[in-house]
Amino acid sequence: MNWLTPKRLPAGMVAVMCSRPHPKAVRSGRLGRPRSTEADTAILHATRAALVELGWSKLTMGDVAIRAGVAKTTLYRRWASKSELVIDAVAVLFDELELPDRGSLMADVEGVVLQFATLLERPETRTALMAVVAESTRDEALRSRIRSAIVNRQKTLVLQGRARAQARGELPYEENAESAARNADLIFDVIAGAVVHRTLVSAEPVDQAWAHSFTTLLLSGLTSLRNS
Amino acid sequence: MNWLTPKRLPAGMVAVMCSRPHPKAVRSGRLGRPRSTEADTAILHATRAALVELGWSKLTMGDVAIRAGVAKTTLYRRWASKSELVIDAVAVLFDELELPDRGSLMADVEGVVLQFATLLERPETRTALMAVVAESTRDEALRSRIRSAIVNRQKTLVLQGRARAQARGELPYEENAESAARNADLIFDVIAGAVVHRTLVSAEPVDQAWAHSFTTLLLSGLTSLRNS
DNA sequence: GCGCTTTCGCTACGCGTCGTAGCGTAACTG
DNA sequence: CAGTTACGCTACGACGCGTAGCGAAAGCGC
Numbered sequence: 001m002n003w004l005t006p007k008r009l010p011a012g013m014v015a016v017m018c019s020r021p022h023p024k025a026v027r028s029g030r031l032g033r034p035r036s037t038e039a040d041t042a043i044l045h046a047t048r049a050a051l052v053e054l055g056w057s058k059l060t061m062g063d064v065a066i067r068a069g070v071a072k073t074t075l076y077r078r079w080a081s082k083s084e085l086v087i088d089a090v091a092v093l094f095d096e097l098e099l100p101d102r103g104s105l106m107a108d109v110e111g112v113v114l115q116f117a118t119l120l121e122r123p124e125t126r127t128a129l130m131a132v133v134a135e136s137t138r139d140e141a142l143r144s145r146i147r148s149a150i151v152n153r154q155k156t157l158v159l160q161g162r163a164r165a166q167a168r169g170e171l172p173y174e175e176n177a178e179s180a181a182r183n184a185d186l187i188f189d190v191i192a193g194a195v196v197h198r199t200l201v202s203a204e205p206v207d208q209a210w211a212h213s214f215t216t217l218l219l220s221g222l223t224s225l226r227n228s
Numbered sequence: 229m230n231w232l233t234p235k236r237l238p239a240g241m242v243a244v245m246c247s248r249p250h251p252k253a254v255r256s257g258r259l260g261r262p263r264s265t266e267a268d269t270a271i272l273h274a275t276r277a278a279l280v281e282l283g284w285s286k287l288t289m290g291d292v293a294i295r296a297g298v299a300k301t302t303l304y305r306r307w308a309s310k311s312e313l314v315i316d317a318v319a320v321l322f323d324e325l326e327l328p329d330r331g332s333l334m335a336d337v338e339g340v341v342l343q344f345a346t347l348l349e350r351p352e353t354r355t356a357l358m359a360v361v362a363e364s365t366r367d368e369a370l371r372s373r374i375r376s377a378i379v380n381r382q383k384t385l386v387l388q389g390r391a392r393a394q395a396r397g398e399l400p401y402e403e404n405a406e407s408a409a410r411n412a413d414l415i416f417d418v419i420a421g422a423v424v425h426r427t428l429v430s431a432e433p434v435d436q437a438w439a440h441s442f443t444t445l446l447l448s449g450l451t452s453l454r455n456s
Numbered sequence: 457g458c459g460c461t462t463t464c465g466c467t468a469c470g471c472g473t474c475g476t477a478g479c480g481t482a483a484c485t486g
Numbered sequence: 487c488a489g490t491t492a493c494g495c496t497a498c499g500a501c502g503c504g505t506a507g508c509g510a511a512a513g514c515g516c
């Protein structure tokens with residue numbers, strides 16, 4: 001019903017080359033009053049604030065509109081659903097993830113684990129990440145949006161870390177491109193999955209000690225696990 | 229508001245020794261018309277069916293009541309929220325998880341990974357698991373319910389698998405009880421986290437090949453990772 | 457300056473779900 | 487039998503959703 005209204009733009013239009021394609025991007029061409037960029041930032045800021053105070057389930061579109069000082073209709077002109085709005089609001093937080101060269105594969109992994117954990121300590125990401133992932137299990141469009149807005153950014157770090165480790169001689173170069181990609185995906189799922197599960201399911205902190213133990217396990221394997 | 233109504237029972241009452249303590253358990257003592265156990269099973273069955281057809285977000289209490297052939301008020305007499313209902317409905321699916329002895333640690337891990345993956349292929353669990361976890365980030369009571377109903381059951385498998393591996397001589401006995409517990413938690417987060425992340429975030433299948441690669445990585449570590 | 461186009465804030469609306477109250481009836485206990 | 491609790495049913499207020507319609511504002515091309 002919603003998917004066929006003229007408000008929806010053809011799918012191709014979203015895929016234009018842009019760092020953050022707007023959900024309901026209007027052709028930036030010309031004609032008419034341009035969209036207020038202040039409204040955009042105000043809405044996203046208000047969404048994060050609402051996530052902190054209310055959490056995902058109690059966040060309402062009307063409330064966000066009021067916080068942003070914007071009419072509710074303005075909100076719906078840009079985002080078709082609460083999920084898409086929240087994804088965009090949270091996605092920018094993942095931009096601060098980076099991989100400073102700490103000199104060794106071990107230190108690099110530990111660093112990225114702690115960085116990711118710090119991100120997941122924020123109430124916005126805690127409450128939003130799992131919620132949108134849950135929503136995406138029944139919505140392919142949402143899933144691809146999460147992928148491009150959040151997941152792919154994290155995956156880059158894995159590729160970067162591997163390249164460094166290979167340059168240092170800590171990891172072998174993989175001539176087979178396919179299996180190299182598979183391995184990167186595997187490692188990404190292991191790292192991100194472990195941190196997320198520890199944080200949100202087990203609900204216990206990812207501190208220095210845990211990061212160290214995890215990294216040791218990841219590098220050396222289960223058979224070499226010893227008491228610390 | 230909801231948390232203070234007389235409907236809510238004191239917290240201790242839920243923690244009675246019972247395999248599956250009912251959310252709003254009434255003292256099984258006596259007096260008056262007993263609760264219909266058929267209604268219980270019908271509701272949980274209807275909830276799973278609704279999850280399959282509608283998914284978490286579109287599931288409504290009224291719809292579940294109709295499917296179960298039960299009044300909506302009957303539903304609310306037993307479960308205070310949609311989250312608690314869904315947890316109970318899904319929890320039984322996790323009971324079928326077990327750890328058959330396959331002769332080696334490697335085979336055991338691979339087996340449990342594939343079993344867990346099979347469980348996550350079901351639409352009920354896919355859509356429900358992440359949703360209730362997301363909900364639990366702001367609700368400690370919900371989190372402990374998930375832990376006792378779902379997570380702890382899985383964690384047992386890790387302990388079981390380790391004990392077997394130790395008996396086989398594949399893993400060393402850990403004299404330090406604390407670090408042994410920490411290691412078990414770590415391994416659990418790594419295994420469950422990786423499978424969940426692969427399935428629900430990366431949205432790619434956990435097949436035999438992936439399970440094998442993952443298990444190899446877990447046992448031997450990153451440094452020994454080679455092309456397959 | 458003038459039209460044309462699009463977005464803006466605002467109000468109002470229908471719809472669906474929520475969770476509860478109140479009733480009469482059914483089931484079980486002593 | 488009386489006492490107690492669960493049941494099905496109806497009705498209700500509250501609230502969030504997403505949209506329609508309005509006049510005003512802010513750009514563009516002329």
